[in-house]
Amino acid sequence: xxxxxxxxxxxxxxxxxxxxxxxxxxxxxxxxxxxxxxxxxxxxxxxxxxxxxxxxxxxxxxxxxxxxx
Numbered sequence: 920x921x922x923x924x925x926x927x928x929x930x931x932x933x934x935x936x937x938x939x940x941x942x943x944x945x946x947x948x949x950x951x952x953x954x955x956x957x958x959x960x961x962x963x964x965x966x967x968x969x970x971x972x973x974x975x976x977x978x979x980x981x982x983x984x985x986x987x988x
Contacts, residue, residue, distance in 0.1 A: 947964055
């Protein structure tokens with residue numbers, strides 16, 4: 920039968936173990952201060968520098984009109 924082991928993993932028939940699902944939280948995101956009034960300013964922490972380099976190379980602010988193009 921399927922059952923949960925002490926470490927929180929599931930044991931499934933045929934010795935197949937399901938991996939844990941990773942869920943993102945608020946702590947995993949950075950809100951870009953240069954995206955004023957835009958819904959596109961939410962970036963994963965590891966992608967924030969790339970976002971800033973691509974969309975704000977000269978530290979200019981962006982709004983929704985910029986992202987709709």
